[in-house]
Amino acid sequence: MNSKYQSGDASELNYGFGQKFDLKFRLTSDGKVVDSANNKVPIEFNFSGDDDVWVFIDGQLVLDVGGDHDVVKGTIDFANKTATVNRVKKNIPNNGGDDGVIKNVVKNFPDILNGTDYFTKEHTLTMFYMERGLWESNMKIKLIYACRVYTSDAADEL
Numbered sequence: 015m016n017s018k019y020q021s022g023d024a025s026e027l028n029y030g031f032g033q034k035f036d037l038k039f040r041l042t043s044d045g046k047v048v049d050s051a052n053n054k055v056p057i058e059f060n061f062s063g064d065d066d067v068w069v070f071i072d073g074q075l076v077l078d079v080g081g082d083h084d085v086v087k088g089t090i091d092f093a094n095k096t097a098t099v100n101r102v103k104k105n106i107p108n109n110g111g112d113d114g115v116i117k118n119v120v121k122n123f124p125d126i127l128n129g130t131d132y133f134t135k136e137h138t139l140t141m142f143y144m145e146r147g148l149w150e151s152n153m154k155i156k157l158i159y160a161c162r163v164y165t166s167d168a169a170d171e172l
Contacts, residue, residue, distance in 0.1 A: 031151075033143040039159065041133050045093030047160040055158065056093035059139065062086070063153035066144040069097075072137055074124045085152060095123040095132075 046054045061067055061077065064084050069077035071090075077097040079088045087100040098120045145151045 030147075031145050033141075033153075035141055037139045037141075037157075038136055039139065040136050041092055042160050043133055045091075045095075045133060047158065049158075056091045057160065058092065058156075058158040059090040060156040060158070061088040061141075061154070063143070064151065065146045066142070067153075068142045070140040071123070071127060073140075074126055076121075076123055076127075095127065097121050097123070 041057060044054075045057050047057055049055045059069065059077075061069070061079065062085060063079075064086070067077070067079040067088065068075060069088070069090060077088045077090050077099070079086050079099055089098045090096075091098070098118060100118055101116070141155075143153060145153075
C-alpha cells in the first residue's frame with residue numbers, strides 16, 4: 015500500500031496492477047474463419063505485452079506468459095489447439111538478448127480440451143494480466159473470430 019512517506023522513492027511505491035476478464039464463445043465447426051482475402055484462417059486470441067499473462071480455456075491453462083519480461087507475444091490457435099509464445103527466458107543467468115531466450119515455443123492444449131464436443135460447445139476464455147513495473151507498461155489483445163449477421167431468414171457466418 016502506498017503512503018505519503020514513500021512518495022520520494024519510486025522503488026517503494028506499489029504501482030503494480032492487474033486485470034481479469036472472462037469471455038464466453040463458441041467455435042465454428044473447424045475452428046476457422048474466412049479473412050478479408052477469402053482465406054480460411056484459424057480463430058486466434060493474440061496477446062502482446064509485458065509481465066504476467068495467463069489464459070485459461072474452460073479452466074485449463076492454455077497460454078502461460080508469466081514472469082518479469084519486456085514485450086512478448088502469445089497466440090492461441092483454436093483450430094489446431096496450440097498456444098505459441100514468441101520468446102521464453104532460459105533458466106540461466108544472462109545479459110538479455112537472443113542468447114537468453116528460446117524462440118517460438120509451441121504447446122498443445124491440455125488433453126481435457128480434446129473432447130468430441132470441442133467445436134460445438136460453449137467455451138469460457140479467462141485471462142489474468144499482472145503488471146509489475148513502474149513504467150513502460152503495455153498490453154495489446156486481438157481476437158480473430160467469426161461474427162454472425164442475423165437476418166429474418168437465416169444466420170450467415172462472415
